[in-house]
Amino acid sequence: MAYIIDENTKVVVQGITGHQGSFHAGEMIKFGTKVVAGVSPGKKGTQHNGIPVFDSVMDAMSTGANATMISVPAPYVKDAAYEAIDAGIKLIYILTEHVPFHDTLEIFHQTRVRGIRLLGPNGPGATRPGVCKIGIMPNQIFRKGDVAVASRSGTLTYEIVNAITQSGLGETTVVGLGGDPVVGMTFIDALKLFYEDPATKRIVLVGEIGGNNEEKAAKYIVEHGDKTKKVVAYITGRSAPKGKRMGHAGAIIERGVGTAESKIKAFSEAGVKVAGYPDDVPGLLR
Amino acid sequence: MNLYEYQGKQLFSRYGIPIPDGYVVDNKDKLKKFEHPVVVKSQILLGGRGKSGGIKFARKAEELAPAVNELLGSKIRDYTVKQLLVEQMLDIKKEYYVSIALNRADRAPVMIASPSGGVEIETVPDDKIFRKNIDPLLGYSTFLGKEAGSFMGFDKDLAAQFSKILQQMYRLFIEYDCELVEINPLVQTGDGKLVAADSKVVVDNDSLFRHKDLNNEDPEKTPLEREANEKGYAFVELDGKIGVIANGAGLTMATLDALTLHNGKPRNFLDLGGTDSTEIVVNAFDLVLKAKPEAILVNIFGGVTKCDTVAAGIVEAKKTYNIKQPMVVRLSGVREDEGRKILTDNGIDAFSEMMKAIEKVVSYVKVK
Numbered sequence: 001m002a003y004i005i006d007e008n009t010k011v012v013v014q015g016i017t018g019h020q021g022s023f024h025a026g027e028m029i030k031f032g033t034k035v036v037a038g039v040s041p042g043k044k045g046t047q048h049n050g051i052p053v054f055d056s057v058m059d060a061m062s063t064g065a066n067a068t069m070i071s072v073p074a075p076y077v078k079d080a081a082y083e084a085i086d087a088g089i090k091l092i093y094i095l096t097e098h099v100p101f102h103d104t105l106e107i108f109h110q111t112r113v114r115g116i117r118l119l120g121p122n123g124p125g126a127t128r129p130g131v132c133k134i135g136i137m138p139n140q141i142f143r144k145g146d147v148a149v150a151s152r153s154g155t156l157t158y159e160i161v162n163a164i165t166q167s168g169l170g171e172t173t174v175v176g177l178g179g180d181p182v183v184g185m186t187f188i189d190a191l192k193l194f195y196e197d198p199a200t201k202r203i204v205l206v207g208e209i210g211g212n213n214e215e216k217a218a219k220y221i222v223e224h225g226d227k228t229k230k231v232v233a234y235i236t237g238r239s240a241p242k243g244k245r246m247g248h249a250g251a252i253i254e255r256g257v258g259t260a261e262s263k264i265k266a267f268s269e270a271g272v273k274v275a276g277y278p279d280d281v282p283g284l285l286r
Numbered sequence: 287m288n289l290y291e292y293q294g295k296q297l298f299s300r301y302g303i304p305i306p307d308g309y310v311v312d313n314k315d316k317l318k319k320f321e322h323p324v325v326v327k328s329q330i331l332l333g334g335r336g337k338s339g340g341i342k343f344a345r346k347a348e349e350l351a352p353a354v355n356e357l358l359g360s361k362i363r364d365y366t367v368k369q370l371l372v373e374q375m376l377d378i379k380k381e382y383y384v385s386i387a388l389n390r391a392d393r394a395p396v397m398i399a400s401p402s403g404g405v406e407i408e409t410v411p412d413d414k415i416f417r418k419n420i421d422p423l424l425g426y427s428t429f430l431g432k433e434a435g436s437f438m439g440f441d442k443d444l445a446a447q448f449s450k451i452l453q454q455m456y457r458l459f460i461e462y463d464c465e466l467v468e469i470n471p472l473v474q475t476g477d478g479k480l481v482a483a484d485s486k487v488v489v490d491n492d493s494l495f496r497h498k499d500l501n502n503e504d505p506e507k508t509p510l511e512r513e514a515n516e517k518g519y520a521f522v523e524l525d526g527k528i529g530v531i532a533n534g535a536g537l538t539m540a541t542l543d544a545l546t547l548h549n550g551k552p553r554n555f556l557d558l559g560g561t562d563s564t565e566i567v568v569n570a571f572d573l574v575l576k577a578k579p580e581a582i583l584v585n586i587f588g589g590v591t592k593c594d595t596v597a598a599g600i601v602e603a604k605k606t607y608n609i610k611q612p613m614v615v616r617l618s619g620v621r622e623d624e625g626r627k628i629l630t631d632n633g634i635d636a637f638s639e640m641m642k643a644i645e646k647v648v649s650y651v652k653v654k
Contacts, residue, residue, distance in 0.1 A: 023590075075495055100493035101388065102463045108393050109423045136560075138589040138620060154560070155534025158619065159587045159640070179535055181390050208536060211390040236539035239524075239546035240555075243506065247520040247535025247557040249492060250390070255408060260543075276547065278540055279641055 003193055004091065004117065004126045004175060004185075005067065005134055012037040012057060012065040012089070014072055014080045016048050020095065021071040024136045025049060028069075031139045033132040036063040057087040067091035069125070069134055077121065078103040085110055092184070093134050094121035098249070101182045108184050118184025122248070123176035124154040137161075137174065145170020146199060147285060150190035151206035152177050152250070156236065159278050160206060167282035172200045179248030181210065187217035195226045202230045202285045205272075209237030210250045210258040218266035225270075232284045233267045234275040235260050287489045287502055290329045292371045294485025297462065301454040303469075304481045308373030314354050320347035322374055328357050329369040331505045338362045343375065365505050376483060381471035382438060383407055384452065385486075386420075386459045388466075394419040395459060397452065399434045403471035426456040447480045463493030514573045519556055521573060526551025527651045529579030529611070531570050533558040533591045541585045544640065550648030553579040560590045567599025568606060575607055581650040584615040585640060586625075593617040593625030601632045612650040616643035 011028065015021040016038025025035050026049050037060035038048050044055040054060040057068065068084045070077060070092065077099045084092050085107075092111060094104075099121040111118045119126060125135015129142040136154075141162040147169050151157040154176060161174055175190055177183050187205055194200045207214040214235065221231060238260040240246045242253045253259050264274050273284045289297070295305045309318060310329070328340035335341060340362050342353035350372075360367050381404035389396035399416045400407065407415070416437040420426060431449025440448055451472070459467045468486040475481055489500060507515070514521030520535060528545055530552050532538035542552045554577050556570055574582060586596050600615060616637045617625045629636040637643040 074492065098492045100463050100490050100496075101465075102460065102490065102493065105393060105395075105422050109421070113423065136590065140620070151536070153534060153536025155532075155587050155589065155591075156536030156540055158589055159537055159540070162587070162619065181388065182393050186391075206536070208539060213391055216391055234540075236536055236543055238543045239552070240539060240542070241522070241524065244522050245520075246522060246539050246555055251535060251539065277544055277641060279639070 003197065004119070004173065005128060005132055007131060009067050009091070009132055009134065010034045010036045010063065010065050011134055012039060012060045012063070012068045013051070014039045014057065014068055014070045014084065016040055016051065016053060017043060018071055020136070021069070022048065024069070024071070025051060027136070027139060028133055031127075031133045033134065036065050057083045057089065061087050065089065067134060068093065070094045071096060074098040074100070078107060081107045082110070085114065085116060089116070091117045091119065091134070093119040093125050095123075095125065095136060097122045099180065101180060101249070104180060104182045108182065111184065119175070120178040120183060122180045123178030123183065124157060126173065126175040127171075128173050129171055135176065137176070141165055142174070143170035146172060146201035147204060148172045148194040148197065148200040148202070149174040149204040149206065150177060150187055150194070151175070152179055152208050152248070153206055153236070154179075156278065157206060160204065160234065160281050163279055164204070164282050164285070169282060169285060172197060179250050181250040186213050188220045191217060191220055195224070195229060200229065203232070204281055204285070205231065205233045207233060207235045207263055208248070208251050209240050209246065209260050210248070210252050212257060214263040215266040218270040218272065221270045221272060230285060231272045232275060232281055233272050234278060234281055235263045235267075287491055287494065287500060287504065288331045289485070289487040289489065289500070289502065290331065290369070291327065291485050292329055292369070294487035295482065297458055297487060298482050298485060301458045303451050303454050304479065306374045306376055306481055306483065308371055310369055310371055311354065312358070312369045314351060314358060317350060317354060317372070320344070320350055324350065325373050325375050326350070326353045326357060327371045327373065328360070328362060328367040329371055330362055330365055330367060331502065332363055332365060335362065340367065376473050376481060377476035378473050379476050380474040382474065383410070383470045384455070384472050385466060385468035385470070386455050386464070387468075389419055392419050394422060395456070396420070397430060397434060399438060401438050407470065420456065426453050443478065444474065444480060451480060458487075462487070462497060463490045464488060465490055510573065510576055514556070517569060517573070519570065519573065520559070522555040523577060524552050524554055526553050527580040528647055529553045529574040529577060529582040530585070531556050531558060531567075531574060531582070532585040533560070533587065537585065537587055541583065541640070544644045545583070545648065548644055548648045550644070550651055553577050558591060562590060562592055562595050564595055564599035564602060567596050568603045571603035571607060571609070575609065579611060581611050581647050582609070582613045583643060583647040584613070585643065586617050586619070588617065588619030588621060588625070592621045593619060594621040594628060597625035597628035600634065601628060604632070604634070612647070614643050614647040616640050
C-alpha cells in the first residue's frame, strides 16, 4: 500500500453502526472501494448494508482487511487505533474530530515505529478516482486526471476539486490531512508520493493558518522538488484574528507563528503560485 | 483552556515543583497574618498583567490591606479581578525561563529553556535558548535534564534541582493533556533554591472530558461566542458588517478572506459543520442575527450537507426571524438545483459561483 490506497486496499470500518460510519461505508462501496468488514462490539455475526460485522479488528482480519476507517467518538479513538495497530492494519485513517492531541501524538509515534501510515484525525480521507477512496469525500466531484491535491480542509477541498474537475482537468489523488494541530500524514509526506507518482503532473496544496507545515513543505519543494511538476497553493485565514481558533483545532495563530502571510511568502519564494481565491486554482494549474 | 496562575501553582505543588508560600483571597477579610514581605497578584487569564498594574508589593504589614483593596474588583481590559494570589516575596538572585510545549511540525513535546528569564521568550535571542524535542515513546529521561542544565550554566546542585523540575513538568504536561507548561521566571533564590515564581499552564480543550476538575471560562470569548459554542457551532465574532454562514472551517475561512479582499468585512465566522438538518441552519441564523449584521452571506458547498436542506432552513429562518437585511446565498454541489429553486421561489438571491455571491453581498454594504 505504498500510495496511501490502491486496488488491494481492503477497508474495515471501526464504528460501522454509527450514523457517519454507516452512511460513508455505503458511499465508499459505490465509489468502488472494497469495504470488507465492520467492527461494532456486541454485533458479531450481523450484516450492515451487506458488510459483515465483527466484535474486534482482530476477528475482522479474516476478511483480508489491511486499512481501517475509525469513526468512533473522540474519547475512544486511541483505543480503536491501538486495536488496529495490534491487529496488523497498515493504514489507519481517523475521521473523528476533537481527539485530544496527546492521544494523536501517542498513536502517531506508535504507527511511525511500526511503518504504519496514519491519516488524520479530523480529515476527509483519501480518494483516487478510478481506484478507490477511504473517507467521506463526495463521490460526484471527481474525474480521473493528472492533478494531485493535499489539503488541511474538508469542504474547501471539495470546492477546489470540483473547480478542477469543472475546468476540464481531473485528479490522480486527493488527500485530506486533517484540521488538527497534530496529524499523521503531512504536506511533505504527500509531496513525496506526488513527486514519485508518474501519473501526477500537477500538484495543489491547500493550507491554512496555524503551525508551520506549509513553510516546511515550501522548503522541501526547493530542496527536493521535481521541477517538471507544477505546484499551486491556496492558503486560508488571511483575515483571521490572532489567537482565535477558526473552526479547526489547528487553525490558530499563536505567538506569532502560523500566519497566512508567512505561508504565502514561503510558497512564493519557493516558486509556487499562490491562488487569491479557490476558483483561481484551475487557471494557475494550466 | 488557560489556567489561572494559582491553579497552575497548585498543580506544580502536587507534582513537587517548588513554589513560594502563598494563598488565594477573594475577600479582604480573609487575609492571613502578615509574617514577611509579600507580592499581591491579580488572578486573570489575560497577558500583560504586570504592565496593567495588576501586581502590588507589600513590604510592611500596613501595606497589605490597601494593596488588596485596590486590586480586588479593579478592571484590567474590561475584566474584573475577583481573586488575588498573596505570595511570599522571593529573594531573587537570578531569573530563568523553562517550558514544555507542543512542537506541531515535529509532532513531539519540546523542552525550551533559557538563562534569560523574566522577559517574554520571543524577545530572547536564539543563541540564548535551548530547545530539544522529547520523543513521546522514550518520555523524559535524566540525560535531557543534564543537557539543558549544562546549557543553563548550572552547578551540580542547581542542575539536579533543574532536572527534577523538568521531569515533573513533563509528567504534568502528559497527565493533564497540556499544550503548554511554562515557568517564567524560574527564580534562583539567595539560598540557592530554584522556585517557580509564575505559572502558565494551557490544557487542550478537546481533553476536558477527562479533566472534569477544570472549567475556566475563556475571558477572550464574547457572550455571543460562548452561546454559539455551547450550541455546538464554531463561531468567532469579527468587526465587519457582513454576517456569514458557511459549511466547513476551511470554506468558511476562505469566505471571510474573499469578503475582506473585496473590502466587505465579515461580522463573524460560523461553520455549520457536516450536518443535514434545517434546524441547525435556522439556529445559525438566530446567532448571526444577534450580531446585527447589515447583510448576510450564506456560502454552501453541498456534500453531506445537502443544498436543498440548507435552502429549506434559510426560507424557514427568513419567516421565523422576519429577516430584513439583504441576503445572498451561494449553493453548489449536492442537490444544488433543487436548493436554488426553493430560494428563488421565495425571493432570495441564489448563485452557484462563490465569487459572484461575494461581489453581490459586498455591494449591499458599500458606503453610498
